[in-house]
Amino acid sequence: EVIAYNILTFACNNAYARSYRAKFSALTKDEIVKAFSNLEESYKFKGLADAGITRHTLDFIYGINLSRALIDASKKILSIGRVQGPTLAFIIDREIEIQTHIPKPYWLIDALLSKDGNKFTARYESIIYNEIDAKSIVDKCKDKDGVVRDIKDDIIYLKPPTPFNLLDLQREAYNYYRLSPSKTLAIAEKLYLNALISYPRTSSQRLPRMNYKQIIKRLSNIRSYYNISSKLLSKDRLKPNNGLKDDPAHPAIYPTGELPKRLDKLEYKVYDLIVRRFLATFMDPAVISKVKAFIDINNYTFIAEGSSILERSWLNIYDYYNEKALPPLRINDIVINLEINSNEEFTKPKPRFNSSSLLALMDKEKIGTKSTRAMIIDTLIKRGYITNRFEPTQLGFTIFEVIKEYMPDILSVELTREMEDKLEKIEEGLIKPSMVISDASERLIKVLNKFIDNKEAIGIKLQTILNNS
CATH class of the missing domain: 1.10.460.10 (Topoisomerase I, domain 2)
Known part of the structure:
Protein backbone atom coordinates (compact mmCIF):
# COMPACT_ATOMS: atom_id res chain seq x y z
CA GLU A 1 0.00 0.00 0.00
CA VAL A 2 2.87 2.37 0.84
CA ILE A 3 4.50 1.82 -2.55
CA ALA A 4 1.28 2.64 -4.38
CA TYR A 5 0.64 5.67 -2.16
CA ASN A 6 4.12 7.10 -2.80
CA ILE A 7 3.90 6.59 -6.58
CA LEU A 8 0.46 8.15 -6.82
CA THR A 9 1.33 11.01 -4.47
CA PHE A 10 4.79 12.01 -5.66
CA ALA A 11 4.95 10.76 -9.26
CA CYS A 12 1.29 11.25 -10.25
CA ASN A 13 0.50 14.67 -8.78
CA ASN A 14 -1.36 13.54 -5.64
CA ALA A 15 -3.56 11.06 -7.47
CA TYR A 16 -4.04 8.71 -4.49
CA ALA A 17 -7.36 10.23 -3.35
CA ARG A 18 -8.95 9.84 -6.79
CA SER A 19 -7.52 6.42 -7.57
CA TYR A 20 -9.08 2.98 -7.27
CA ARG A 21 -7.55 -0.17 -5.87
CA ALA A 22 -7.58 -3.60 -7.49
CA LYS A 23 -7.28 -6.04 -4.63
CA PHE A 24 -5.94 -9.49 -5.51
CA SER A 25 -3.70 -12.03 -3.78
CA ALA A 26 -2.65 -14.20 -6.72
CA LEU A 27 -1.33 -13.41 -10.18
CA THR A 28 -3.73 -15.64 -12.07
CA LYS A 29 -5.91 -14.36 -14.89
CA ASP A 30 -9.13 -15.10 -12.98
CA GLU A 31 -7.97 -13.26 -9.85
CA ILE A 32 -6.79 -10.20 -11.76
CA VAL A 33 -9.94 -9.95 -13.94
CA LYS A 34 -12.11 -10.30 -10.84
CA ALA A 35 -10.12 -7.60 -9.02
CA PHE A 36 -10.40 -5.10 -11.88
CA SER A 37 -14.11 -5.83 -12.12
CA ASN A 38 -14.53 -4.93 -8.46
CA GLN A 99 26.37 -20.32 30.16
CA THR A 100 25.27 -19.77 33.77
CA HIS A 101 23.20 -22.95 34.02
CA ILE A 102 24.45 -25.33 36.70
CA PRO A 103 23.58 -28.91 35.75
CA LYS A 104 21.85 -30.80 38.54
CA PRO A 105 21.78 -34.61 38.54
CA TYR A 106 18.63 -36.69 38.58
CA TRP A 107 17.86 -40.33 37.92
CA LEU A 108 15.27 -42.00 35.69
CA ILE A 109 14.45 -45.65 36.27
CA ASP A 110 13.38 -47.73 33.26
CA ALA A 111 12.22 -51.32 33.21
CA LEU A 112 12.39 -53.49 30.09
CA LEU A 113 9.28 -55.67 30.24
CA SER A 114 7.77 -58.39 28.08
CA LYS A 115 4.23 -59.63 27.43
CA ASP A 116 3.78 -62.70 25.26
CA GLY A 117 7.25 -62.16 23.82
CA ASN A 118 6.60 -58.49 22.96
CA LYS A 119 9.09 -56.18 24.64
CA PHE A 120 8.26 -52.67 25.85
CA THR A 121 9.59 -50.12 28.31
CA ALA A 122 7.98 -48.67 31.43
CA ARG A 123 9.35 -45.78 33.47
CA TYR A 124 9.13 -45.29 37.23
CA GLU A 125 6.44 -42.74 37.99
CA SER A 126 8.72 -40.17 39.69
CA ILE A 127 12.04 -38.50 38.99
CA ILE A 128 14.63 -39.38 41.65
CA TYR A 129 17.05 -36.74 42.87
CA ASN A 130 19.22 -39.00 45.03
CA GLU A 131 21.46 -41.77 43.73
CA ILE A 132 21.04 -43.89 46.85
CA ASP A 133 17.24 -43.82 46.50
CA ALA A 134 17.50 -44.71 42.82
CA LYS A 135 19.76 -47.68 43.56
CA SER A 136 17.42 -48.84 46.32
CA ILE A 137 14.40 -48.91 43.97
CA VAL A 138 16.37 -50.79 41.30
CA ASP A 139 17.56 -53.40 43.85
CA LYS A 140 14.02 -53.94 45.20
CA CYS A 141 12.51 -54.33 41.74
CA LYS A 142 15.26 -56.44 40.18
CA ASP A 143 14.05 -59.86 38.99
CA LYS A 144 10.51 -59.07 40.18
CA ASP A 145 7.77 -59.42 37.60
CA GLY A 146 5.10 -56.75 37.26
CA VAL A 147 1.32 -56.71 37.45
CA VAL A 148 -0.89 -54.39 35.36
CA ARG A 149 -2.97 -52.48 37.93
CA ASP A 150 -4.76 -49.97 35.71
CA ILE A 151 -5.11 -48.97 32.07
CA LYS A 152 -6.27 -45.64 30.71
CA ASP A 153 -7.41 -45.44 27.08
CA ASP A 154 -8.00 -42.18 25.25
CA ILE A 155 -9.14 -41.48 21.72
CA ILE A 156 -7.67 -38.24 20.36
CA TYR A 157 -9.08 -36.46 17.32
CA LEU A 158 -6.17 -34.59 15.78
CA LYS A 159 -7.41 -31.67 13.69
CA PRO A 160 -5.67 -30.96 10.38
CA PRO A 161 -3.21 -28.06 10.31
CA THR A 162 -4.36 -24.53 9.61
CA PRO A 163 -3.45 -22.90 6.28
CA PHE A 164 0.02 -21.39 6.04
CA ASN A 165 0.85 -17.82 6.87
CA LEU A 166 4.40 -16.65 6.21
CA LEU A 167 5.65 -17.39 9.73
CA ASP A 168 4.27 -20.93 9.71
CA LEU A 169 5.72 -21.56 6.24
CA GLN A 170 9.15 -20.30 7.28
CA ARG A 171 9.12 -22.42 10.44
CA GLU A 172 8.04 -25.58 8.61
CA ALA A 173 10.56 -25.05 5.79
CA TYR A 174 13.28 -24.78 8.42
CA ASN A 175 12.04 -27.82 10.37
CA TYR A 176 11.75 -30.00 7.26
CA TYR A 177 14.53 -28.71 5.01
CA ARG A 178 16.66 -26.40 7.21
CA LEU A 179 15.91 -23.46 4.91
CA SER A 180 16.59 -20.04 6.41
CA PRO A 181 13.58 -17.70 6.75
CA SER A 182 14.97 -15.32 4.12
CA LYS A 183 15.57 -18.17 1.66
CA THR A 184 12.03 -19.47 2.17
CA LEU A 185 10.59 -15.99 1.62
CA ALA A 186 12.66 -15.52 -1.55
CA ILE A 187 11.44 -18.85 -2.94
CA ALA A 188 7.83 -18.12 -1.97
CA GLU A 189 7.96 -14.74 -3.71
CA LYS A 190 9.28 -16.38 -6.87
CA LEU A 191 6.45 -18.93 -6.74
CA TYR A 192 4.01 -16.04 -6.36
CA LEU A 193 5.45 -14.14 -9.32
CA ASN A 194 5.09 -17.32 -11.37
CA ALA A 195 1.37 -17.41 -10.37
CA LEU A 196 1.81 -20.73 -8.53
CA ILE A 197 0.81 -19.52 -5.06
CA SER A 198 -0.95 -16.54 -3.50
CA TYR A 199 0.90 -13.58 -2.00
CA PRO A 200 3.18 -14.98 0.73
CA ARG A 201 3.71 -11.92 2.97
CA THR A 202 0.64 -12.51 5.09
CA SER A 203 -0.16 -13.10 8.75
CA SER A 204 -3.46 -14.79 7.98
CA GLN A 205 -4.23 -18.43 8.72
CA ARG A 206 -7.59 -18.14 6.97
CA LEU A 207 -8.36 -19.04 3.37
CA PRO A 208 -10.63 -16.74 1.37
CA ARG A 209 -13.99 -17.87 0.07
CA MET A 210 -13.29 -19.20 -3.38
CA ASN A 211 -13.77 -22.22 -5.62
CA TYR A 212 -11.68 -24.74 -3.68
CA LYS A 213 -12.78 -27.64 -5.86
CA GLN A 214 -11.51 -25.91 -8.97
CA ILE A 215 -8.03 -25.51 -7.46
CA ILE A 216 -7.96 -29.09 -6.14
CA LYS A 217 -9.12 -30.42 -9.51
CA ARG A 218 -6.20 -28.67 -11.20
CA LEU A 219 -3.80 -30.03 -8.57
CA SER A 220 -5.08 -33.55 -9.26
CA ASN A 221 -3.30 -33.33 -12.63
CA ILE A 222 -0.03 -33.61 -10.70
CA ARG A 223 0.58 -37.31 -10.06
CA SER A 224 1.74 -36.98 -6.44
CA TYR A 225 -1.48 -35.19 -5.44
CA TYR A 226 -3.94 -37.23 -7.50
CA ASN A 227 -5.12 -39.69 -4.83
CA ILE A 228 -5.66 -37.13 -2.07
CA SER A 229 -7.25 -34.67 -4.50
CA SER A 230 -9.68 -37.34 -5.73
CA LYS A 231 -10.79 -38.09 -2.16
CA LEU A 232 -11.35 -34.41 -1.44
CA LEU A 233 -13.28 -33.89 -4.67
CA SER A 234 -15.66 -36.69 -3.66
CA LYS A 235 -16.72 -34.70 -0.59
CA ASP A 236 -20.05 -32.91 -0.65
CA ARG A 237 -18.57 -29.86 1.08
CA LEU A 238 -15.03 -28.56 1.43
CA LYS A 239 -14.40 -26.58 4.60
CA PRO A 240 -10.83 -25.57 5.53
CA ASN A 241 -9.61 -25.72 9.12
CA ASN A 242 -8.99 -21.99 9.30
CA GLY A 243 -6.84 -20.64 12.11
CA LEU A 244 -7.41 -17.67 14.41
CA LYS A 245 -4.95 -15.22 12.86
CA ASP A 246 -6.25 -12.88 10.16
CA ASP A 247 -4.70 -10.22 7.97
CA PRO A 248 -6.73 -7.38 6.41
CA ALA A 249 -4.39 -7.22 3.42
CA HIS A 250 -4.07 -10.83 2.26
CA PRO A 251 -5.46 -14.31 3.07
CA ALA A 252 -3.47 -17.39 4.01
CA ILE A 253 -1.04 -18.81 1.43
CA TYR A 254 -2.64 -21.21 -1.05
CA PRO A 255 -1.70 -22.84 -4.37
CA THR A 256 -3.48 -21.33 -7.35
CA GLY A 257 -3.80 -24.60 -9.24
CA GLU A 258 -1.50 -23.44 -12.02
CA LEU A 259 0.85 -26.28 -12.95
CA PRO A 260 4.53 -25.69 -12.08
CA LYS A 261 7.18 -25.71 -14.77
CA ARG A 262 10.95 -25.88 -14.37
CA LEU A 263 11.19 -25.55 -10.61
CA ASP A 264 14.57 -26.31 -9.07
CA LYS A 265 14.88 -28.74 -6.15
CA LEU A 266 14.38 -26.21 -3.32
CA GLU A 267 11.59 -24.37 -5.14
CA TYR A 268 9.74 -27.63 -5.59
CA LYS A 269 10.16 -28.54 -1.92
CA VAL A 270 8.61 -25.26 -0.80
CA TYR A 271 5.83 -25.53 -3.40
CA ASP A 272 5.13 -29.12 -2.36
CA LEU A 273 4.98 -28.07 1.31
CA ILE A 274 2.41 -25.37 0.48
CA VAL A 275 0.25 -27.72 -1.63
CA ARG A 276 0.27 -30.49 0.96
CA ARG A 277 -0.61 -28.06 3.74
CA PHE A 278 -3.45 -26.66 1.62
CA LEU A 279 -4.88 -30.11 0.84
CA ALA A 280 -4.45 -31.31 4.43
CA THR A 281 -6.50 -28.47 5.87
CA PHE A 282 -9.67 -29.77 4.13
CA MET A 283 -9.34 -33.31 5.48
CA ASP A 284 -11.04 -34.97 8.43
CA PRO A 285 -9.30 -35.18 11.81
CA ALA A 286 -6.85 -38.03 12.29
CA VAL A 287 -7.85 -40.50 15.02
CA ILE A 288 -5.20 -41.47 17.56
CA SER A 289 -5.48 -44.13 20.28
CA LYS A 290 -3.41 -43.40 23.39
CA VAL A 291 -2.82 -46.02 26.10
CA LYS A 292 -1.27 -45.56 29.52
CA ALA A 293 -0.62 -48.71 31.58
CA PHE A 294 0.19 -48.55 35.31
CA ILE A 295 2.36 -51.50 36.30
CA ASP A 296 3.18 -52.55 39.85
CA ILE A 297 6.65 -53.99 40.42
CA ASN A 298 7.14 -54.91 44.10
CA ASN A 299 4.87 -52.01 45.18
CA TYR A 300 6.58 -49.46 42.91
CA THR A 301 4.50 -47.99 40.08
CA PHE A 302 5.90 -47.90 36.56
CA ILE A 303 4.09 -46.33 33.61
CA ALA A 304 4.14 -47.57 30.01
CA GLU A 305 2.71 -45.32 27.30
CA GLY A 306 1.79 -46.12 23.75
CA SER A 307 -0.07 -44.60 20.84
CA SER A 308 -1.33 -45.82 17.51
CA ILE A 309 -3.02 -44.19 14.55
CA LEU A 310 -6.54 -45.54 13.99
CA GLU A 311 -7.38 -43.23 11.07
CA ARG A 312 -4.54 -41.49 9.29
CA SER A 313 -6.62 -39.05 7.23
CA TRP A 314 -4.50 -35.90 6.66
CA LEU A 315 -1.42 -37.61 8.15
CA ASN A 316 -1.18 -39.48 4.83
CA ILE A 317 -0.14 -36.26 3.13
CA TYR A 318 1.31 -34.19 5.95
CA ASP A 319 2.82 -36.68 8.35
CA TYR A 320 4.63 -35.77 11.54
CA TYR A 321 3.12 -38.11 14.14
CA ASN A 322 5.26 -40.94 15.52
CA GLU A 323 3.51 -44.04 16.82
CA LYS A 324 4.75 -45.95 19.85
CA ALA A 325 3.53 -49.52 20.02
CA LEU A 326 2.47 -51.32 23.20
CA PRO A 327 1.44 -54.98 23.27
CA PRO A 328 -2.21 -55.68 24.18
CA LEU A 329 -2.50 -55.37 27.98
CA ARG A 330 -5.31 -56.05 30.43
CA ILE A 331 -5.71 -55.37 34.13
CA ASN A 332 -4.04 -58.08 36.28
CA ASP A 333 -1.83 -59.24 33.41
CA ILE A 334 1.60 -60.44 34.53
CA VAL A 335 4.52 -58.90 32.64
CA ILE A 336 8.03 -60.32 32.75
CA ASN A 337 10.74 -58.00 34.09
CA LEU A 338 13.69 -58.56 31.76
CA GLU A 339 15.89 -55.75 33.01
CA ILE A 340 15.77 -52.64 35.18
CA ASN A 341 18.26 -49.77 35.27
CA SER A 342 18.64 -46.28 36.66
CA ASN A 343 20.04 -43.68 34.29
CA GLU A 344 21.76 -40.58 35.57
CA GLU A 345 20.76 -37.44 33.70
CA PHE A 346 21.48 -33.76 34.20
CA THR A 347 19.19 -30.77 33.94
CA LYS A 348 19.74 -28.77 30.78
CA PRO A 349 19.11 -25.13 29.92
CA LYS A 350 16.87 -24.18 27.03
CA PRO A 351 18.68 -24.71 23.71
Missing part, protein backbone atom coordinates in the same frame (compact mmCIF):
# COMPACT_ATOMS: atom_id res chain seq x y z
CA LEU A 39 -12.34 -1.86 -7.97
CA GLU A 40 -12.44 -0.20 -4.55
CA GLU A 41 -11.92 3.44 -3.67
CA SER A 42 -8.45 4.06 -2.27
CA TYR A 43 -9.62 6.07 0.75
CA LYS A 44 -10.74 2.77 2.33
CA PHE A 45 -7.06 1.76 2.54
CA LYS A 46 -5.64 5.09 3.71
CA GLY A 47 -5.14 3.66 7.21
CA LEU A 48 -2.88 0.94 5.77
CA ALA A 49 -0.83 3.55 3.92
CA ASP A 50 -0.55 5.81 7.00
CA ALA A 51 0.53 2.91 9.21
CA GLY A 52 3.09 1.73 6.66
CA ILE A 53 4.59 5.20 6.19
CA THR A 54 4.75 5.70 9.95
CA ARG A 55 6.50 2.35 10.36
CA HIS A 56 9.08 3.32 7.74
CA THR A 57 9.59 6.68 9.45
CA LEU A 58 10.06 5.13 12.88
CA ASP A 59 12.47 2.52 11.54
CA PHE A 60 14.41 5.27 9.75
CA ILE A 61 14.74 7.73 12.62
CA TYR A 62 15.64 4.99 15.11
CA GLY A 63 17.88 3.00 12.81
CA ILE A 64 19.77 5.90 11.22
CA ASN A 65 20.36 7.78 14.48
CA LEU A 66 21.24 4.82 16.69
CA SER A 67 23.48 3.27 14.03
CA ARG A 68 25.15 6.63 13.39
CA ALA A 69 25.85 6.94 17.12
CA LEU A 70 27.53 3.52 17.17
CA ILE A 71 29.53 4.28 14.03
CA ASP A 72 30.63 7.64 15.40
CA ALA A 73 31.82 6.04 18.65
CA SER A 74 33.50 2.97 17.14
CA LYS A 75 34.69 4.34 13.77
CA LYS A 76 33.37 1.10 12.23
CA ILE A 77 30.19 0.13 10.37
CA LEU A 78 27.76 -1.04 13.06
CA SER A 79 23.99 -0.92 13.32
CA ILE A 80 21.17 -1.21 15.80
CA GLY A 81 17.48 -0.40 15.62
CA ARG A 82 14.18 -0.71 17.41
CA VAL A 83 13.77 -4.32 16.19
CA GLN A 84 17.42 -5.39 15.99
CA GLY A 85 17.89 -4.44 19.65
CA PRO A 86 15.21 -6.65 21.24
CA THR A 87 16.05 -9.51 18.86
CA LEU A 88 19.72 -9.39 19.84
CA ALA A 89 18.62 -9.24 23.49
CA PHE A 90 16.60 -12.45 23.06
CA ILE A 91 19.69 -14.26 21.79
CA ILE A 92 22.07 -12.81 24.40
CA ASP A 93 19.69 -13.51 27.32
CA ARG A 94 19.33 -17.11 26.17
CA GLU A 95 23.13 -17.47 25.88
CA ILE A 96 23.62 -16.09 29.39
CA GLU A 97 21.04 -18.59 30.64
CA ILE A 98 22.95 -21.40 28.90
CA ARG A 352 20.00 -21.88 21.58
CA PHE A 353 17.51 -20.42 19.20
CA ASN A 354 17.24 -21.56 15.62
CA SER A 355 15.43 -19.81 12.78
CA SER A 356 12.14 -21.45 13.63
CA SER A 357 12.13 -20.79 17.38
CA LEU A 358 13.42 -17.21 17.06
CA LEU A 359 10.77 -16.33 14.47
CA ALA A 360 8.10 -17.76 16.76
CA LEU A 361 9.30 -15.65 19.71
CA MET A 362 9.50 -12.49 17.58
CA ASP A 363 5.93 -13.08 16.44
CA LYS A 364 4.72 -13.77 19.98
CA GLU A 365 6.35 -10.60 21.32
CA LYS A 366 5.23 -8.52 18.32
CA ILE A 367 8.82 -7.76 17.30
CA GLY A 368 9.14 -6.84 13.62
CA THR A 369 6.67 -7.78 10.91
CA LYS A 370 6.07 -10.84 8.80
CA SER A 371 8.10 -9.19 6.03
CA THR A 372 11.06 -7.94 8.08
CA ARG A 373 11.83 -10.63 10.66
CA ALA A 374 13.94 -12.77 8.35
CA MET A 375 15.91 -9.69 7.26
CA ILE A 376 16.55 -8.70 10.91
CA ILE A 377 18.01 -12.15 11.64
CA ASP A 378 20.20 -11.95 8.52
CA THR A 379 21.43 -8.49 9.56
CA LEU A 380 22.51 -9.71 13.01
CA ILE A 381 24.54 -12.45 11.31
CA LYS A 382 25.94 -10.11 8.64
CA ARG A 383 27.04 -7.56 11.26
CA GLY A 384 28.89 -10.29 13.14
CA TYR A 385 26.74 -10.01 16.27
CA ILE A 386 25.75 -13.70 16.12
CA THR A 387 26.94 -16.79 14.26
CA ASN A 388 24.91 -18.90 11.85
CA ARG A 389 24.18 -21.14 14.84
CA PHE A 390 22.68 -18.21 16.76
CA GLU A 391 25.58 -18.03 19.20
CA PRO A 392 26.46 -14.44 20.17
CA THR A 393 29.95 -13.26 19.25
CA GLN A 394 32.12 -11.11 21.51
CA LEU A 395 31.10 -8.11 19.41
CA GLY A 396 27.45 -9.02 19.89
CA PHE A 397 27.93 -9.22 23.65
CA THR A 398 29.71 -5.86 23.68
CA ILE A 399 27.01 -4.15 21.62
CA PHE A 400 24.41 -5.61 23.99
CA GLU A 401 26.28 -4.44 27.08
CA VAL A 402 26.76 -0.93 25.68
CA ILE A 403 23.12 -0.60 24.70
CA LYS A 404 21.93 -2.08 28.02
CA GLU A 405 24.07 0.37 30.04
CA TYR A 406 23.48 3.55 28.04
CA MET A 407 20.31 2.96 25.97
CA PRO A 408 18.30 0.20 27.72
CA ASP A 409 15.02 1.28 26.12
CA ILE A 410 16.34 0.11 22.74
CA LEU A 411 16.46 -3.48 24.04
CA SER A 412 12.96 -3.21 25.44
CA VAL A 413 10.29 -5.49 24.07
CA GLU A 414 7.71 -3.21 25.66
CA LEU A 415 8.88 -0.18 23.65
CA THR A 416 8.66 -2.01 20.34
CA ARG A 417 5.37 -3.68 21.25
CA GLU A 418 3.93 -0.30 22.24
CA MET A 419 4.90 1.10 18.86
CA GLU A 420 3.29 -1.87 17.09
CA ASP A 421 0.06 -1.30 19.02
CA LYS A 422 0.09 2.37 18.00
CA LEU A 423 0.68 1.40 14.36
CA GLU A 424 -2.40 -0.82 14.50
CA LYS A 425 -4.40 2.11 15.85
CA ILE A 426 -3.17 4.30 12.99
CA GLU A 427 -4.32 1.59 10.56
CA GLU A 428 -7.76 1.69 12.22
CA GLY A 429 -7.86 5.49 12.07
CA LEU A 430 -7.88 5.91 15.87
CA ILE A 431 -4.73 8.04 16.23
CA LYS A 432 -2.72 10.33 13.97
CA PRO A 433 0.71 9.36 12.62
CA SER A 434 2.20 12.72 13.66
CA MET A 435 1.46 12.01 17.32
CA VAL A 436 3.25 8.65 17.20
CA ILE A 437 6.29 10.04 15.35
CA SER A 438 6.54 13.03 17.69
CA ASP A 439 6.38 10.86 20.81
CA ALA A 440 8.96 8.39 19.43
CA SER A 441 11.31 11.24 18.46
CA GLU A 442 11.20 12.76 21.94
CA ARG A 443 12.06 9.41 23.52
CA LEU A 444 14.87 8.85 21.02
CA ILE A 445 16.42 12.26 21.76
CA LYS A 446 16.61 11.41 25.48
CA VAL A 447 18.30 8.11 24.67
CA LEU A 448 20.80 9.71 22.30
CA ASN A 449 21.71 12.48 24.76
CA LYS A 450 22.80 9.90 27.33
CA PHE A 451 24.79 8.05 24.66
CA ILE A 452 26.52 11.25 23.52
CA ASP A 453 27.47 12.13 27.10
CA ASN A 454 29.29 8.78 27.35
CA LYS A 455 30.54 8.54 23.77
CA GLU A 456 34.23 8.37 24.66
CA ALA A 457 33.84 5.45 27.11
CA ILE A 458 31.57 3.62 24.65
CA GLY A 459 34.07 4.16 21.84
CA ILE A 460 36.93 2.65 23.86
CA LYS A 461 34.86 -0.45 24.63
CA LEU A 462 33.79 -0.96 21.04
CA GLN A 463 37.17 -0.22 19.46
CA THR A 464 38.95 -2.62 21.84
CA ILE A 465 36.68 -5.49 20.76
CA LEU A 466 36.78 -4.55 17.08
CA ASN A 467 40.55 -4.28 17.01
CA ASN A 468 40.93 -7.71 18.62
CA SER A 469 38.38 -9.46 16.41
